[in-house]
Amino acid sequence: MMKRLTVILVCLAFFVSGAPALAAPQGCEIEPSGTRPKGAIVFNSDHNVLQYCDGTAWKAIAWNLGGEGCFGEWEARESDRNWSGVASSDDGMKLVATVANGFIYVSADGGATWAERASSRNWVDVASSADGTKLVAVVANGRPYASTDSGATWVQQDTVNRNWRAVASSADGMKLVGVVGSGRVYTSANGGGTWQQQDSADRAWSDVASSADGVKLVGGTDGGVIYTSSDSGVTWVPRAGTIAFEVASSADGSVLAGVNFSSRIVVSADSGTSWTLRDVEAAWAGIASSADGTRLVAIDYEWDGARKGPVYVSLDGGANWQARGMNVAWRDIAMSADGKKAVAVSSGNGETGKIYTSFCNGVSSGGVPDCANDSTSRCMLDADRGIGDPEFIAANVASGVNILGVTGMLTGGAPDCTNDATATCTLDADRDSGDPQLVAANIASGVNILGVTGSLVAPAVPTAADGYFVLTSNFWNGNLGGLSGANAKCLSALTATAWKNKAVASANGQLVSGKVRAFLCDGTTCQNGQPNTKYFFATALDAIGGGDSFTTNASGQGPNNSDLWGQATRLTGGDEIPSYWSGRAQTGTTLWPSTSHASRCNAWASSAGGQSGMTGRANTSDGGNTRWAVATGTCDDDFHLLCFVDP
Structure with a gap:
């Protein structure tokens, strides 16, 4: 069951495409620094996009997933259990996962370690506030339970056992919505203290997602259409031409997505008024969205014991998809606010599974990006981009040091792409060769960048004897x-x-x-x-x-x-x-x-x-x-x- 998920914009491997030009200076001029030559690359902060000069105008640089870098590698966490749901705080550090006929497990370190919490029940789903302190979990044929201390303690809510199927939360953790299989929608405006029955008819509800303010909601049904609400769940509108039992929402509730068993993904960009059917078809188990709806992740599910599927990733609002990671019987997925961290659980068809964590940083987990793998030479500036030194790459600059927009990783780590105002790994429009970080101590020993010969020696690499x-x-x-x-x-x-x-x-x-x-x-x-x-x-x-x-x-x-x-x-x-x-x-x-x-x-x-x-x-x-x-x-x-x- 998918929860409210939020935004990502990371430094990815990319390639130059024929993308349409954005609103930017024509003739490759940048004020106040003047004209840039053909091939120059800059970061357009007005549109949060990289652009290159084609000789007459600035063109957008399309983003590409880049190898196995974006949610391509998944690390198994915790023990084999019959996991049923998972949720994440905005920073991706506070996680919570539920086990069917088991316990609730919480992590405060991004999934590295987990602690058992609550009593053993038939937990089916869980949701989190933005800061990860307020949680709500529901039990099949049971009650909702709420926590206000990141899962350390849980308090039973409501007064009636119900066949809960899914639950979602607003960003502040106060507005909650839960759906009951072959039943109604129930909402709470006080963090789960009291619940109100909504809608006018029983439906085969299977999932629900919420906007950040808890006003716009979207619900999925078993074998039925998608429903949307714009009044915090009081009334619901069926959306013709859709079929989805798992749904996701952007933070403002404008971008919606849904998946169903053995069908294609459906996406809406207008709060559910109209929908587009995408080409990718699979036995879907769930879907999640970034806050702005540009990034989506969908998980394939084991079908009748014969199939285990990968994770599918889209960086353009669902228009294009790429399969990622290993084939697992996925059950649920959640992401951090910046979209750089993901957590998913697996189980199904009588099998237990694990918790998995992954990253979308533009390089594979623990890896180093290849800075000379295409014509744009990402992570560096080529001879026609104003700074013409081919040695000017992240691998030759000290880790964490930013020289003319290139952030180094000489010690072996991945570059930090958010450490300055450019928010990229490339040249800012107004930088010049007078960068104070352009000194020998920040450049690899023997490498000459713009006339400065480096003296930095990388640490020794361990051997089997160390x-x-x-x-x-x-x-x-x-x-x-x-x-x-x-x-x-x-x-x-x-x-x-x-x-x-x-x-x-x-x-x-x-x-x-x-x-x-x-x-x-x-x-x-x-x-x-x-x-x-x-x-x-x-x-x-x-x-x-x-x-x-x-x-x-x-x-x-x-x-x-x-x-x-x-x-x-x-x-x-x-x-x-x-x-x-x-x-x-x-x-x-x-x-x-x-x-x-x-x-x-x-x-x-x-x-x-x-x-x-x-x-x-x-x-x-x-x-x-x-x-x-x-x-x-x-x-x-x-x-x-x-x-x-x-x-």
């Missing part, structure tokens, strides 16, 4: 289950999340039990690294940060020096200075100690508030022993773990 020192994104209290339990938590967390060089470690068979251990002491044992081994820093959920390394001695101990661990090339934590359980003493001199501190949460088996455990901190202002022994925390507090990944 290990990793990785900070988890997860938190745990002091009851880690002892050293063995902590090791298992490290393995589970690092397997489930992205981090720098994870693909190398995985390819080398290092993400297995016995090779992943916690940087932890329990009073009997202090777990160190392998002897005489290089370990590379990394942080979970950060595929770019990290890359620096240290080397252990013959006893597996690392250096006790003044190096700061809280750095972009070591352990990152965004606005947070990461702290983690350690149990390690403060007695290190030239090496970190192999002795335990007295505070260890009863050998990491206690979560009692009256007990404590030593923690370390990846400070940015001092090194030394504080990195493994900065302060004790009570055992009911939650801290990260630092984990070895051994060669």
